[in-house]
Amino acid sequence: MTTKLLFFSLLLSSFFLSSQSSTKENQKTYISFDKYLGVENIDLSNGIIEENEYRSIYNNHHQFFKSLDFLPGSVHYNNQSYFGLSLKYNIYEDEVLVKLPNKYGAVTLKLLKSKVENFVIDSHKFIRVDSVTSTNDELKGFYEVLLEKKNVVLYKKYDQAKRDVIENRKVFYHFLNKNSYILYYKDVYYKVNTKNALSKILPDHKKTIRNFYAKNKALYKLKPDSFMTSLVRKVYSEISRTNNKVTE
Numbered sequence: 716m717t718t719k720l721l722f723f724s725l726l727l728s729s730f731f732l733s734s735q736s737s738t739k740e741n742q743k744t745y746i747s748f749d750k751y752l753g754v755e756n757i758d759l760s761n762g763i764i765e766e767n768e769y770r771s772i773y774n775n776h777h778q779f780f781k782s783l784d785f786l787p788g789s790v791h792y793n794n795q796s797y798f799g800l801s802l803k804y805n806i807y808e809d810e811v812l813v814k815l816p817n818k819y820g821a822v823t824l825k826l827l828k829s830k831v832e833n834f835v836i837d838s839h840k841f842i843r844v845d846s847v848t849s850t851n852d853e854l855k856g857f858y859e860v861l862l863e864k865k866n867v868v869l870y871k872k873y874d875q876a877k878r879d880v881i882e883n884r885k886v887f888y889h890f891l892n893k894n895s896y897i898l899y900y901k902d903v904y905y906k907v908n909t910k911n912a913l914s915k916i917l918p919d920h921k922k923t924i925r926n927f928y929a930k931n932k933a934l935y936k937l938k939p940d941s942f943m944t945s946l947v948r949k950v951y952s953e954i955s956r957t958n959n960k961v962t963e
């Protein structure tokens with residue numbers, strides 16, 4: 716067996732026998748494996764070549780998550796995990812873009828949404844949801860996981876509105892964020908964008924919710940993600956203590 720074939724066999728064995736999600740060593744193995752196969756041979760290349768249709772006149776009002784630049788990340792795509800990637804998340808179109816190197820430099824592909832189970836971009840985890848809320852509103856697309864506990868998950872849905880801006884006889888686009896929060900509790904999805912909505916779901920913790928809103932008005936305005944995460948974590952702690960007392 717040649718050295719190249721031996722190297723391929725070792726990588727292939729490690730690829731199928733090791734856990735896909737846990738250690739950095741496993742992630743390095745997958746990165747090495749994908750590089751060995753070549754970009755044209757991995758499943759990620761089965762996407763659509765991306766062309767940016769929207770030019771933004773303001774750098775801080777574009778359609779991408781956090782930055783116009785590609786960010787480090789990973790993706791679970793078509794039942795396979797890929798690490799060490801360069802990703803963009805197009806909020807307006809709810810699409811994941813990946814930059815893959817090739818012999819000409821690099822190509823940007825739009826991944827097929829139906830095959831993306833989850834992805835991580837700049838340490839932010841997103842999953843694809845296809846369900847309905849308690850009021851039968853459709854939940855489709857990618858949602859960021861802000862907090863994940865047993866039987867309780869807080870999600871953030873990024874959404875945008877687009878405005879046309881004409882300058883120097885050219886059309887540019889201005890994107891405005893319209894974010895919302897979803898709580899997964901007891902196998903049901905709920906919209907929790909207001910104090911009353913959350914109190915209705917958790918009536919036994921209405922006082923805690925009301926007091927938290929009253930004491931953290933500044934946090935609610937300046938850092939709504941931190942506000943919602945801290946509130947749900949606090950309520951979850953109360954639920955856990957109550958459940959422990961019942962079982963004692």
